[in-house]
Amino acid sequence: MPYTDPAAANLNAGFAVAINIVAKEGKGDAVAEILQGLIAPTMAEEGVKFFVPYRSPDDPLSFFIYELYVDEAAWEAHNKAPHFLSIVDELVSLAAHRQRMPFVPFA
Secondary structure, eight states: OOOOSHHHHHHHSSEEEEEEEEEOTTOHHHHHHHHHHHHHHHHTSTTEEEEEEEEOSSOTTEEEEEEEESSHHHHHHHHTOHHHHTTHHHHHHHEEEEEEEEEOOOO
C-alpha cells in the first residue's frame, strides 16, 4: 500500500543506506566526533535527502547511521566527496566493526 502522507512518501522514495559501526574500546568519542562533523557537509550534497547518525544509549561504542539519497548515483557521489574521503580511513581505523547495507523501497 503506498504512503498517502507526503512526508512519509518522500522519506520512502530513494536509496537508503544503513550503517552499523562498533568503535574500538576507548574510541567511541572519536567516532562520534567524526560522524558529527559529517552531518553538515553531507546534508549539503546534491542528492542527499537525509543523513543522521545515532549513538546507542546502552552501548556508547555502538553507532547507527541512516542515509537517504535520491538514487544510488547520489550515494556513489557521496563516497567520492572530499569531506568523506578525508575521514573514511580514520573512521575505519577506529572501528572494530563497520557494515554498510543499501536498501530500496518495496512498498
